[in-house]
Amino acid sequence: MTALEVHALSHSFGGLTALADVSLAVAPGERLAIIGPNGAGKTTLFNIVTGIFRPSAGRVRLFGRDVTRLPTHHRAQLGLARTFQISTLFPRLTVLESVLLAVQGLDPARFVLYRRRAAYGRLLERAESLLAEWGLADRAHQVTRQLSYGEQRQVELILALAGAPKVLLLDEPTAGLSPAETASVAEMIRRFSRDTTILLIEHDMDVALDLVDRVTVLFQGRVLAEGSKDEVRRDPKVAAIYFGTDDA
Amino acid sequence: MKALVAGGAVALVLLVALPAVLSSYQLSLLTKMLIFGIFAMSLDLLLGYAGLPSLGHAAYFGVAAYTVGLLALRVANNFWIDFPAGLLMAAGMSALFGLFALRTRGSYFLMITLALGQVLWGIAFGWRSLTGGDDGLPSVPRPRLPLPWSLTDGVPFYYFVLFFFALAVGALAVIASSPFGRALVGIRESERRMEVLGYDVWRYKYVAFILAGLFAGLAGTLFVYFNGFVSPSYLNIVFSASALLMVILGGAGTLLGPALGAAVIVGLENFISGYMERWVLVLGVIYVLVTLFAPSGLVGLARQRMRSSGS
Amino acid sequence: MTFWVTQALNGISFGMLLFLLAAGLSLIYGLMRMLNLAHGSYYILGGYVGLAAVRVTGSFVLAAVAATATVTLVGIVMERFFLRRFPEQELPQALLTFGFLLIFADLSLWLWGGTPQTLPKPEIFERSIRIGAIVFPTYRLFVIAIGLVVGLGLWWLQEGTRLGAMIRAGVDDAEMARATGVNVGLLSTAVFAFGAFLAGLGGIIGGPFVGVYPGADFEILEMALVVVIIGGLGSLKGAFVGGLVVGLLDNFGKALFPELALFTVFAPMAVILALRPTGLFGAR
Numbered sequence: 001m002t003a004l005e006v007h008a009l010s011h012s013f014g015g016l017t018a019l020a021d022v023s024l025a026v027a028p029g030e031r032l033a034i035i036g037p038n039g040a041g042k043t044t045l046f047n048i049v050t051g052i053f054r055p056s057a058g059r060v061r062l063f064g065r066d067v068t069r070l071p072t073h074h075r076a077q078l079g080l081a082r083t084f085q086i087s088t089l090f091p092r093l094t095v096l097e098s099v100l101l102a103v104q105g106l107d108p109a110r111f112v113l114y115r116r117r118a119a120y121g122r123l124l125e126r127a128e129s130l131l132a133e134w135g136l137a138d139r140a141h142q143v144t145r146q147l148s149y150g151e152q153r154q155v156e157l158i159l160a161l162a163g164a165p166k167v168l169l170l171d172e173p174t175a176g177l178s179p180a181e182t183a184s185v186a187e188m189i190r191r192f193s194r195d196t197t198i199l200l201i202e203h204d205m206d207v208a209l210d211l212v213d214r215v216t217v218l219f220q221g222r223v224l225a226e227g228s229k230d231e232v233r234r235d236p237k238v239a240a241i242y243f244g245t246d247d248a
Numbered sequence: 249m250k251a252l253v254a255g256g257a258v259a260l261v262l263l264v265a266l267p268a269v270l271s272s273y274q275l276s277l278l279t280k281m282l283i284f285g286i287f288a289m290s291l292d293l294l295l296g297y298a299g300l301p302s303l304g305h306a307a308y309f310g311v312a313a314y315t316v317g318l319l320a321l322r323v324a325n326n327f328w329i330d331f332p333a334g335l336l337m338a339a340g341m342s343a344l345f346g347l348f349a350l351r352t353r354g355s356y357f358l359m360i361t362l363a364l365g366q367v368l369w370g371i372a373f374g375w376r377s378l379t380g381g382d383d384g385l386p387s388v389p390r391p392r393l394p395l396p397w398s399l400t401d402g403v404p405f406y407y408f409v410l411f412f413f414a415l416a417v418g419a420l421a422v423i424a425s426s427p428f429g430r431a432l433v434g435i436r437e438s439e440r441r442m443e444v445l446g447y448d449v450w451r452y453k454y455v456a457f458i459l460a461g462l463f464a465g466l467a468g469t470l471f472v473y474f475n476g477f478v479s480p481s482y483l484n485i486v487f488s489a490s491a492l493l494m495v496i497l498g499g500a501g502t503l504l505g506p507a508l509g510a511a512v513i514v515g516l517e518n519f520i521s522g523y524m525e526r527w528v529l530v531l532g533v534i535y536v537l538v539t540l541f542a543p544s545g546l547v548g549l550a551r552q553r554m555r556s557s558g559s
Numbered sequence: 560m561t562f563w564v565t566q567a568l569n570g571i572s573f574g575m576l577l578f579l580l581a582a583g584l585s586l587i588y589g590l591m592r593m594l595n596l597a598h599g600s601y602y603i604l605g606g607y608v609g610l611a612a613v614r615v616t617g618s619f620v621l622a623a624v625a626a627t628a629t630v631t632l633v634g635i636v637m638e639r640f641f642l643r644r645f646p647e648q649e650l651p652q653a654l655l656t657f658g659f660l661l662i663f664a665d666l667s668l669w670l671w672g673g674t675p676q677t678l679p680k681p682e683i684f685e686r687s688i689r690i691g692a693i694v695f696p697t698y699r700l701f702v703i704a705i706g707l708v709v710g711l712g713l714w715w716l717q718e719g720t721r722l723g724a725m726i727r728a729g730v731d732d733a734e735m736a737r738a739t740g741v742n743v744g745l746l747s748t749a750v751f752a753f754g755a756f757l758a759g760l761g762g763i764i765g766g767p768f769v770g771v772y773p774g775a776d777f778e779i780l781e782m783a784l785v786v787v788i789i790g791g792l793g794s795l796k797g798a799f800v801g802g803l804v805v806g807l808l809d810n811f812g813k814a815l816f817p818e819l820a821l822f823t824v825f826a827p828m829a830v831i832l833a834l835r836p837t838g839l840f841g842a843r
Contacts, residue, residue, distance in 0.1 A: 050444060076446035084444075090437040101434040104427050105445035113428035113455075120427070163446065301650045341706050348829060351836040354790065355594040355649045359784050363828060370821025377818075442789065489657045496654060529665035535658025536641070539651045 001064050003028040003197040004049065004080075009058030011044055018044040019055070020221045024147030028166075031198045033208040035232075036218035038240060042201045043085060045218070046169050049199075050082050051075050062167065066103060077106065079166030083156045085201075091140050091145040095136060095155055098144055099127040102162035126162070134158050134188065157188060167197045174207055186211060205242065209233070217241075256417075256504070262409055272402045276474075278404045281514045282413040283470045285507030288494035289420055290463030295492070296428060296501030297435030300350075303358045304365025305491045307345065310459035311368060312338040312468035317385040317478050318378070327391035331469055336467020339458055341368075346457035350450065365488055372480040384479025388472050399473070401531030409470055416463055420503055423459065428460045432456055433501075490531075497538050499545030508546060564693050566810050573701040574806020574816060575706025576769065580779060581786035581798040582713060583754025589793030590750045592647045597637065599753050599780030600663035605762020606771030610678050618670045619681035627759040634755025638748050668773050678766030690777040702764055709757065710799050717795060719723040781808070785828050791841025799837060812814050 002025045008224075011019040019041045026032050034042050047053045049060055051072040058070045067075050090098045103126045104110050104117070117123060131137045136154060139147060144155060153173060160168055173189065174182040189211055192198065202208030209215065215232040217225040225235045232238055263282075267275055287309055292299045302381060312334035319330040345364045352360055370381045379385065390399045398403035423429050431452055434442045439449050472478045482547055490513065500508025516534070521527045584598050609626035613619060637659060645651040684698040717723040725746055761779075762771065769775070786805050790797025805824055812823025831839065 051294045052440070052443075072443040073446050073448045076444055082444055084441075088297075088438045088441045090434060090441065093433070093437060097433075101430060101442070102445050104431065105442070105447055107427075109427050110431065110447065111428055111451075113423050113426045115427075116422060116425045117430050118425070151542075159441075159445065179525070266745060269570060291658070295650075301653065303653065318577040348832050351832070354655075355588065355592065356788075356837065358594060358653055359788055359792075360648055360832060363781070363825065367822065367829070370825060374818050485781075486661075489654075492650075492654060496650075520790055526665055526669065528661050529669070532661030532663075532665065533657045535661065536653050539655045539658065540641075543651060 001028070002026060002061070003030070003063060004199070005059075005061040006045070006049065006173060007059040007061070009045070009048060009055050009060070011041075011048060011055045013231070019048070022058070022218070022221070022223055024216050024223065024226070026167075026199060028197055029213065031200065031212040033200045033202055033212040034218060035202055035205055035208055035215060036205075036224070039220070040218040041221040042218055043171055044221075046082060046171055046199075046201065049169060052081060070126055076163070077086055079163070080169070081160040081163060081165035081171060082166070082169035083160045083171055083224070085171040087152055087156060088242075089144050089152060089155060089159070090180050091141060094141050094143055095147070096127060096131065096140040097227040098155060099130055099158055099162060100124065103127050106163035125163055130158055130162060144158045150184065153177060153181070153185055154188065161192070164193075165196060167199070168192070170198060170200045172201050172203055175203060230234060256475060260414065263396075263413075267403045267406055275402050275406055277514065277518055279402075279409050279474055280471075281511040282409050282507075283467050283474060284494065284510040284514050286413055286416045286470070287464055287467035288491055288506035288510040289499065289503055290467065291491045291495060292458045292495050292498075292500060292503055292506040293423065293432075293456055293463070294460040294494050295421060296499075296503070296506070297424060297432040297436065298453055299432075300453065300457070301358055301492065302349070302361040302460070302488070304345070304349075304361035304363070304487065304488050304491065305364040305460070305464055306483050306485075306487040307368045308338040308342050308464035309468035309471070309487070309491075310372065310478070311341045313472035313478040313482055314372065314379060314385065316469050317388040317472045320388050320391075321385060325389050327332065327393055331391070334472075335462055335465045338468065339462040342458050342461020342464075343454075346454050346461075350453050350457060362485055362488070365483065366485065369480050369483040369485075372483050379480075382480065384477055385472075386477050388476050388478065390473050390476070405474065407461060409474065412466060416466060417504070417507070420463065424503055428452065428455070441488055472486040481529035489535075493535055493538065495545075497534075499547030502545070502547040505545050505547035512546070561693050562814075566814050567807065568695060568699055568703075570707075570807035570810035571803060572702040572806070573769070574803040575703050575811060576761055576765045576802075577779075577782055578706050578799050578802030578804055578838035579709060579757045579764065580783040581790065581802055582709070582795060583757040584783050585787050585790070585793055585795065585798045587751055587754045588787070591642075591747050591840060592649075593642060593652055593751075594649060594656070595637075595642075595751075595754070596653060597659040597663065598754070598758055599776035599778070600654075600660050600674050600781060601634065601758030602762045602765065602779045603667055603771050603776045604633065604663060606676075606678065606766040606775070607632050607667055607762075608759075609763045609766055610671075610676060610771065613679060614714040619679070622678075623760070623763045626763045627756050630759025630762070631752050631756045634749060635752045636754075638751035642751070643744075643747070660780070664773065664776055667776075671771075675770050675772035677768075678763070680767045698767060703766070705760075705764055705796050706802075709760075710795075713795055782824070785824055787838070788828055789831050789838055791838030794838070794840035797838055797840035 005025040007023050009019055009022045022045065034045065036042055044053065048055045051070060054067065059066055062075065062078055062080060067078065100123055103123050103128060107123060109120050131140050136151065136158065139151060144152065147155065154162050157173065174185050177185060186207055200208060200212055209229045214225060215229055217227065217238050219241050224241065224242060225232055266278060270278065291302065291305045315331045315337040316334040319333055348358050348364060349357055373381055390405065392397060399405045399408055430485050431442065431447055434451055435452055443449050494509035494513050495506040497512060499505030499506065517527055520530050576727045580598060580602060584595060587593050605626040609622040612622035612625040616622065641655055642652060645655065678708060680698050684701050686697050688695045688697060689791055782805060786801035790801025791806055808824050808827060812819065816823060
């Protein structure tokens with residue numbers, strides 16, 4: 001069975017085609033990079049997979065179950081998590097509070113309104129252990145927007161990990177980071193549980209290829225190439241778009 | 249947190265003790281402050297926690313007040329029927345209006361809550377045979393309860409209101425610190441993120457909308473008993489906006505702050521109206537000044553002061 | 560027959576008045592994401608200043624100039640010194656403009672008293688035209704003509720001029736407009752002033768048949784808000800269509816079901832809202 005499968009997905013914004021007939025499948029535990037130049041449709045693909053957009057055509061399946069019409073929160077309950085390229089953290093909340101919200105999101109107590117949250121010790125325990133595990137325990141009581149950009153990225157990843165997702169979508173986790181920060185975020189991703197299926201959007205091919213097993217190249221809303229790292233590296237079409245559209 | 253609980257306990261003791269030293273006029277003013285405090289806190293659940301700026305919150309206050317007034321006058325002055333009926337109507341009305349209002353955000357949400365509120369105002373104003381139109385419903389009696397004291401007297405009625413005020417503070421404080429309340433804060437900060445984290449955002453907002461309506465209804469019910477009179481002006485935009493002002497003046501998202509804001513506005517209205525006719529003008533200026541100089545409210549200002557003197 | 564034609568004429572002319580107000584409200588929202596609750600105040604300010612000017616000068620035209628100039632100035636001051644500080648923050652904008660609504664309401668009551676007043680019509684529109692059994696007051700026709708002229712002018716401004724292109728650019732994406740060198744600050748003030756001008760014009764035009772009185776500011780604001788809710792915020796076409804719809808609903812509602820007057824306006828609004836939350840012509 002595949003962990004995540006998209007089949008013949010198409011999407012357009014007001015006549016502008018963002019995705020055209022995109023199909024891909026990821027096995028449980030597999031790590032797939034989706035690369036391609038700006039405007040290739042990578043983030044649109046993530047938005048459709050998470051249910052933020054409804055596709056014009058095509059299907060999305062999560063562990064064999066058709067989720068194309070399910071709302072975003074419902075997909076999250078099924079074990080799908082993601083990070084955002086443009087940070088949508090909780091800027092005015094503390095790091096601990098943010099992680100608590102993430103932990104609570106998949107907890108049966110998430111809708112309880114007649115008891116204080118503090119009564120649920122397991123939530124705080126889990127949040128604190130996550131922060132300790134990923135080295136942000138000393139930042140717990142800081143307001144998120146006061147963190148460095150690199151630390152915010154780490155919080156972003158921790159929020160996505162909080163529910164122990166089965167499928168995790170990472171949207172350019174190292175965008176805008178310094179080389180040192182990039183290295184530490186990449187190291188963090190490398191340490192993620194091998195049970196978690198990961199789809200990774202990256203602009204930077206070197207970072208991407210280092211972290212994954214397989215690669216899909218999107219170009220102008222279509223799948224241009226897919227295969228192992230070496231196959232994609234050697235593919236002349238990929239080289240053409242990467243070196244043809246390079247700023248240099 | 250401990251300081252807050254201690255402060256709350258001191259405030260409660262004060263509120264219990266105050267009737268001993270206040271004149272009956274001052275006591276009735278304090279009673280009104282408590283009722284409007286409940287109203288402001290109910291809106292804070294929406295505005296301060298869920299980040300939903302309703303400009304039609306008077307609808308639920310007014311609908312409860314009219315329900316209780318009409319039942320007490322035309323059917324029977326039976327607290328055990330009239331009071332729950334008032335709350336139920338307020339909750340039901342917010343459940344209905346929420347379906348419309350929560351399809352929108354931001355300025356649209358403001359406009360639509362305003363317009364929906366005005367529908368009720370229009371009905372209260374136009375349907376004279378039922379509501380008395382502009383003249384309102386006069387001489388609504390106080391409830392009769394199996395107590396040794398009569399609620400027609402100021403002091404017992406004050407304690408009657410204080411009981412519900414304490415109940416509302418307690419209930420809202422629990423809701424605000426519950427998983428549900430914390431999720432509302434998350435929704436205020438980033439809806440999209442909360443969806444991805446597994447929260448059914450619409451359901452949270454809808455329940456918050458209904459709860460806010462319910463507590464506004466509690467305030468409306470108490471108010472019609474207190475005032476003995478309700479008119480369309482307790483349904484209209486001016487009253488709705490004043491609730492927003494109370495919340496912001498006190499400090500949105502602080503629960504007791506808005507109750508303080510309500511007390512300040514009720515107190516100022518009473519004080520200034522005693523000296524001049526231009527209360528509305530002064531109120532308008534207060535809106536402008538609060539927006540410009542105290543956007544985080546009295547509680548926010550106090551916190552800033554504490555931080556700058558503490559460190 | 561006579562009843563229907565007369566009511567329709569009244570409805571359309573009231574609709575045109577609402578269009579003048581809603582167009583400004585909508586344009587201001589469209590460009591600056593700014594909800595101006597004091598827009599109804601501009602109506603009564605226009606009416607009261609116009610009335611005072613008519614008494615002094617005896618000229619409707621001079622009164623119109625004085626009223627619109629005053630209201631435009633008020634709009635500029637509000638935008639420059641107050642609203643500008645709160646870009647895209649709907650709550651502070653709402654509180655601030657509601658404060659101004661109260662201030663202008665009470666100042667007007669203080670200065671001009673509580674008695675409802677009507678502006679005298681310009682003499683040439685005192686007459687009526689009779690076609691068969693139906694009498695058309697020429698003033699109502701004049702109001703409709705003004706509405707059409709303003710509508711056409713705005714349409715031309717928006718579609719056919721550089722200024723319009725700038726406004727549309729601002730509506731679609733303020734960031735983008737800024738990047739292409741549009742002076743968004745100046746444009747905002749200009750649009751706000753123009754919206755205030757239209758509302759002041761509404762006060763002058765509406766003065767002779769709707770009148771000015773304490774509370775008219777709130778009523779006109781609510782009606783204009785219903786128009787933009789129905790038509791869609793930021794849409795000129797929406798303001799026009801919405802104005803006509805609300806004007807007609809209001810007139811026939813008052814004539815046919817007096818007890819439910821407001822309901823005949825608000826119920827269709829709720830239905831439209833349920834089907835299209837952003838109005839008939841609003842951006843999704």
